[in-house]
Amino acid sequence: MIAILVISLHLCEDVILISDILRWIRNLNLPCWDPSSVLPDDQFPTFFLLGSLKDLLAIHYHEIEWDMEVMLKYLQVPSASLPSLSVLPVIARFVEELNLPRDLIVMVHDIAESIGIRWHLDINAGKRDWSRMRPQNVEATVMSLIIHTLIVLFGLNDSSERKITTQSHHIERLTNHTAHLFDWYDWMEHINQRRHYLFQHTTLLEHHSVPAALGFIRIHFVRNDRRRIPWSRLKKNKYQDENYEDLQRAFQEVNFHHPPPEFFLSLPVTQRPFRAHTQGLVHLYPELSKDFSEDSLAHVTVGLEDHPSADLQRCLTAIRLIQKQARTEATPIGASMLRLRLRKMLSLEHVPSHVLQWLIPVCAEMIEQRPAALLGRLVHLEEILFSNKVK
Numbered sequence: 001m002i003a004i005l006v007i008s009l010h011l012c013e014d015v016i017l018i019s020d021i022l023r024w025i026r027n028l029n030l031p032c033w034d035p036s037s038v039l040p041d042d043q044f045p046t047f048f049l050l051g052s053l054k055d056l057l058a059i060h061y062h063e064i065e066w067d068m069e070v071m072l073k074y075l076q077v078p079s080a081s082l083p084s085l086s087v088l089p090v091i092a093r094f095v096e097e098l099n100l101p102r103d104l105i106v107m108v109h110d111i112a113e114s115i116g117i118r119w120h121l122d123i124n125a126g127k128r129d130w131s132r133m134r135p136q137n138v139e140a141t142v143m144s145l146i147i148h149t150l151i152v153l154f155g156l157n158d159s160s161e162r163k164i165t166t167q168s169h170h171i172e173r174l175t176n177h178t179a180h181l182f183d184w185y186d187w188m189e190h191i192n193q194r195r196h197y198l199f200q201h202t203t204l205l206e207h208h209s210v211p212a213a214l215g216f217i218r219i220h221f222v223r224n225d226r227r228r229i230p231w232s233r234l235k236k237n238k239y240q241d242e243n244y245e246d247l248q249r250a251f252q253e254v255n256f257h258h259p260p261p262e263f264f265l266s267l268p269v270t271q272r273p274f275r276a277h278t279q280g281l282v283h284l285y286p287e288l289s290k291d292f293s294e295d296s297l298a299h300v301t302v303g304l305e306d307h308p309s310a311d312l313q314r315c316l317t318a319i320r321l322i323q324k325q326a327r328t329e330a331t332p333i334g335a336s337m338l339r340l341r342l343r344k345m346l347s348l349e350h351v352p353s354h355v356l357q358w359l360i361p362v363c364a365e366m367i368e369q370r371p372a373a374l375l376g377r378l379v380h381l382e383e384i385l386f387s388n389k390v391k
């Protein structure tokens with residue numbers, strides 16, 4: 001059913017992604033099963049029973065891709081007959097969801113056009129393990145292009161972005177803070193705060209969701225599968241008919257070791273879930289109101305070259321030298337993982353900078369894919385974009 005839904009959405013050229021559908025399933029916005037049919041009626045469900053619920057909710061991205069290819073073959077629909085769409089709407093959406101400057105949209109789209117990236121259902125069903133390690137789907141591709149664009153602009157080697165930020169602060173002072181330049185570290189702090197508060201108040205993040213908690217229970221209590229757990233250990237109030245949000249709050253309480261805030265945000269389905277839920281929490285956490293979409297990237301592009309200030313031009317020259325040095329000395333992400341790639345294993349531990357080790361999981365959780373899968377696509381596109389550096 002889900003595979004047919006995804007194929008139909010693509011035929012209708014609707015910008016609804018597989019990650020959206022996975023979130024809807026996990027949050028019961030798209031009901032694929034009835035919780036009342038598996039949750040117990042009594043007050044004392046077992047760890048085994050709770051753990052067994054994980055597989056009903058934790059559908060994975062590559063599994064849907066596999067089912068789509070099988071369904072296309074069953075319906076005798078050749079992939080070539082499916083529409084090939086522009087990736088611009090997906091780029092715009094991800095840039096907005098990441099709260100990055102809108103100037104980035106045109107840059108990423110230009111790169112996508114230059115290497116012929118389109119949005120089409122091109123799934124290699126015969127290599128399921130391969131598709132998990134180096135996915136070809138539009139979400140992993142677009143997110144990888146965004147990351148590569150940020151690498152080109154800021155270096156992201158644990159040094160260049162810090163030096164560029166220092167020079168941008170000098171430019172801000174020289175322009176009496178009228179330039180509104182994008183601050184990388186300010187944005188990182190904002191994203192970290194956003195992830196923390198979304199975990200506290202929503203079910204948006206997959207690894208902080210009920211399925212993840214159920215998986216933890218199944219792994220750690222498999223030997224005591226008949227051990228009983230009273231709901232009073234999860235909730236202080238008396239037992240009531242369980243619903244999904246009750247269960248989520250219960251696991252949050254256990255994770256935090258103290259009762260979570262009373263406010264629990266549950267919004268209608270939207271194609272901008274991260275932005276929408278963040279705005280829904282602004283009244284509790286005003287710091288979440290920061291908007292980086294209007295910030296300028298002129299200091300890392302060519303937007304301030306005509307400014308008359310000699311001091312400002314020196315700052316721009318310094319930034320250009322930092323960018324050039326970063327590109328010259330950059331170690332390809334895939335180079336340090338060549339042996340791992342031959343064994344079809346990719347690991348964030350071998351990514352050459354801590355900034356990228358942080359950024360890749362942040363982007364991966366937004367597209368409902370594993371960080372290792374996004375890393376695989378990142379390495380593959382690196383071979384296309386920087387073939388002169390990747391051997």
